[in-house]
Amino acid sequence: MRIDFTKMHGLGNDFVVLDARNPAQALPAMDAALASALANRRTGIGCDQLILLEPSELGDFRMRIFNADGSEVEACGNATRAVGLLHGAPARIETLGGLLSATPSDTGIAVEMGQPRFDWDAIPLAYAMDTHTMPLAWEDLTNPVGVNVGNPHAIFFVPDPYAVDMERLGPLIETDPVFPERINVNVAAVTARDAITLRVWERGVGLTLACGTGACATAVGAMKRGLVDRKVTVTLPGGALVIEWREDDGIVMTGPATESFRGSFDPADYGFAAGSPD
Incomplete structure (x- = not known):
């Protein structure tokens, strides 16, 4: 089963975004090995961070952030703008660093970054x-x-x-x-x-x-x-x-975000098995 992704960037800080909110999208379990494999610019899709969107009980959705070395981190302002653009409407976003909000506007995406x-x-x-x-x-x-x-x-x-x-x-x-x-x-x-x-x-x-x-x-x-x-x-x-x-x-950050392209990959190409839809 192939997995859909969206490639995005904020001022050149680039991301591979995977959307696990749809149960029909049978993602493999995300860990450091898979994140770093997908982030590799020579043998993977290539990115600074891999972004995983999941359902949330606290906000409109949850955003998990994996650096290129596979480590999971708490927050990423550019990624928050990117997923705000992808969402296309004001959103409250759960992260390990706290609950953030992103609002699209004519001048870019404004993100409430907390205190x-x-x-x-x-x-x-x-x-x-x-x-x-x-x-x-x-x-x-x-x-x-x-x-x-x-x-x-x-x-x-x-x-x-x-x-x-x-x-x-x-x-x-x-x-x-x-x-x-x-x-x-x-x-x-x-x-x-x-x-x-x-x-x-x-x-x-x-x-x-x-x-x-x-x-x-x-x-x-x-x-x-x-x-x-x-x-x-x-x-x-x-x-x-x-x-x-x-x-x-409170800190407010405003700036652009851009969608670069969309594609799909087979987890088996990286040695991982896709999950099963519910």
């Missing part, structure tokens, strides 16, 4: 420290802001994000024991009171063209330090997102 958390054990870190200016350094990358926006981020403010050797430093920081659940690594430059330039090393993925939660975390980190106003444009290699941190503490 940021700054407590050291909410990020989490291996031991207590000030997350506003963490007393940590990896060569010239020093004193990051720590914030959890559904998943964990460390944000370094630098003169030029493109001068940082992220392919070397990104994996070192991601897997440092101070971050027991690993970490997303952000390097950012504030260019105006309403503008930030950002690059992201995403845990389990690597360098990415765009990261919605990274844009949210970086914007909030800059706001927390008083570097920018409460609404900013964050420009990533793949394009720009507008991030607003409202007075009620």
